[in-house]
Each structure stands twice: as C-alpha cells, then as structure tokens.
Amino acid sequence: DGGITQSPKYLFRKEGQNVTLSCEQNLNHDAMYWYRQDPGQGLRLIYYSQIVNDFQKGDIAEGYSVSREKKESFPLTVTSAQKNPTAFYLCASSFSGTVADSPLHFGNGTRLTVT
Amino acid sequence: DAKTTQPPSMDCAEGRAANLPCNHSTISGNEYVYWYRQIHSQGPQYIIHGLKNNETNEMASLIITEDRKSSTLILPHATLRDTAVYYCIVRVSQTQGGSEKLVFGKGTKLTVNP
Numbered sequence: 001d002g003g004i005t006q007s008p009k010y011l012f013r014k015e016g017q018n019v020t021l022s023c024e025q026n027l028n029h030d031a032m033y034w035y036r037q038d039p040g041q042g043l044r045l046i047y048y049s050q051i052v053n054d055f056q057k058g059d060i061a062e063g064y065s066v067s068r069e070k071k072e073s074f075p076l077t078v079t080s081a082q083k084n085p086t087a088f089y090l091c092a093s094s095f096s097g098t099v100a101d102s103p104l105h106f107g108n109g110t111r112l113t114v115t
Numbered sequence: 116d117a118k119t120t121q122p123p124s125m126d127c128a129e130g131r132a133a134n135l136p137c138n139h140s141t142i143s144g145n146e147y148v149y150w151y152r153q154i155h156s157q158g159p160q161y162i163i164h165g166l167k168n169n170e171t172n173e174m175a176s177l178i179i180t181e182d183r184k185s186s187t188l189i190l191p192h193a194t195l196r197d198t199a200v201y202y203c204i205v206r207v208s209q210t211q212g213g214s215e216k217l218v219f220g221k222g223t224k225l226t227v228n229p
Contacts, residue, residue, distance in 0.1 A: 004158075006158075035219075040221070041221065042202070042218070042219035042220045042221050042222065043159070043219040044219075088156075090158050090159070092158075092159075100145065100146065100147045100206045101147060101164075101166070103149065103161045103164060104151075104159075104161065105161060106151075106158030106159045106160070106161075107158050108157050108158045109156070109157065109158050111156070
C-alpha cells in the first residue's frame with residue numbers, strides 16, 4: 001500500500017540532545033512537509049520541500065533542520081537549540097507543492113518527549 | 116493566522132447527517148477549500164476539496180456557496196468512528212503568488228453520539 005511512514009511513533013530524549021525524526025513516502029510525491037502540533041492547537045509548518053535538494057523554512061523553523069537528498073525521504077532533526085521540542089510531529093506529502101489542486105497526505109506522526 | 120472560521124464543537128446523532136460549517140469570507144478566486152479530519156493521536160486525514168462547484172466523494176459532500184465565502188462539509192450518515200476534529204483550510208497555488216503555508220486553525224470537534 002502506498003503511504004507515508006513516520007518512525008518511531010514515540011521518541012524520548014534528554015534535553016540537549018539532537019534527535020532525527022524519519023519520514024518516508026512511496027507515493028511518488030514531489031512535495032513534502034513537516035508540521036508541529038501542540039495540545040489543543042492546530043498545525044504549524046516547520047519546513048517544506050517542493051523538490052529534491054531544495055527546501056524552505058516554514059513559520060517555526062528555528063531550532064530545526066531538514067534534508068531532502070531523495071524524493072522519498074524528508075528527515076527532520078530537532079536540535080538542542082529548539083526551546084520547546086516536546087510536541088507531536090507530522091510529516092505530509094503532496095503530488096505537487098505549487099499546484100493548489102493537490103491534497104496533502106499525512107503520516108501518523110511521531111510524539112517526541114524531551115525531559 | 117487562520118483564514119477560516121469554524122465552530123469549536125458540534126454534536127450529531129449516529130445515523131444522522133452531520134453538517135459542519137466553515138466561514139472563509141476573505142477567500143480569493145484561486146483558493147481551494149480543503150477539509151481534513153484528525154482522530155486523536157493520528158495524522159490528519161484528507162476528506163475532500165473544491166474550488167467553486169459542489170463536490171462529492173465516498174466520504175462526504177462539500178457545498179460551497181455561490182459567493183465562495185462559506186462552505187459546509189456534509190457527512191451523510193454519521194457513525195461513531197466519525198468523531199474527530201475537522202479542519203477547514205484554504206489553499207492557493209504558489210505559482211499564482213500564493214504560499215504553501217497551509218494554515219490549520221483549531222477546527223471543529225465533532226462528537227457523534229449513539
């Protein structure tokens with residue numbers, strides 16, 4: 001089945017450590033996205049990539065980094081510079097990042113807890 | 116800032132139609148209306164989208180007013196599994212000067228009661 005896989009589902013880290021969240025898609029989508037969701041809140045965009053080897057900052061990129069070396073993969077690194085890293089992280093992809101008639105499809109998220 | 120307004124919560128009886136409203140009074144001519152839903156601790160699920168015309172798929176129907184300033188998502192026969200937070204968002208093509216910064220507001224918490 002085609003889809004978006006995020007791993008792991010739950011992740012625990014100590015404060016001061018960098019951590020990388022995995023996102024893989026086999027939908028042959030060009031565009032990929034990372035969102036963050038806090039309790040009772042909507043989704044906020046961290047980074048997005050419309051094509052391999054290119055990505056742009058979203059609204060809350062500080063303390064995060066990404067790479068897009070392969071079409072299928074868009075890993076997110078939460079660095080120690082991110083002040084409030086504990087959150088639910090969602091990865092999404094769409095056929096096109098520039099055409100509005102292109103739904104986003106989401107993974108099931110990674111819940112990161114930093115203590 | 117969210118470009119849509121939705122009621123924070125709604126209730127619906129199982130088997131009845133659920134009609135979820137969304138106000139997008141500042142929508143532009145090239146912006147699509149999208150609906151997603153999110154069940155607790157899962158990723159949002161795409162439901163339906165439209166530009167001007169009403170749309171229907173296996174999950175729901177989308178009714179967009181003629182002036183496009185509001186829309187209604189209709190779940191024709193709600194089940195307990197439809198209990199979720201429903202998000203209405205607008206999306207504009209970046210090639211037409213828009214942004215990929217899709218803004219999800221807080222959505223509508225729909226509770227389907229037995």
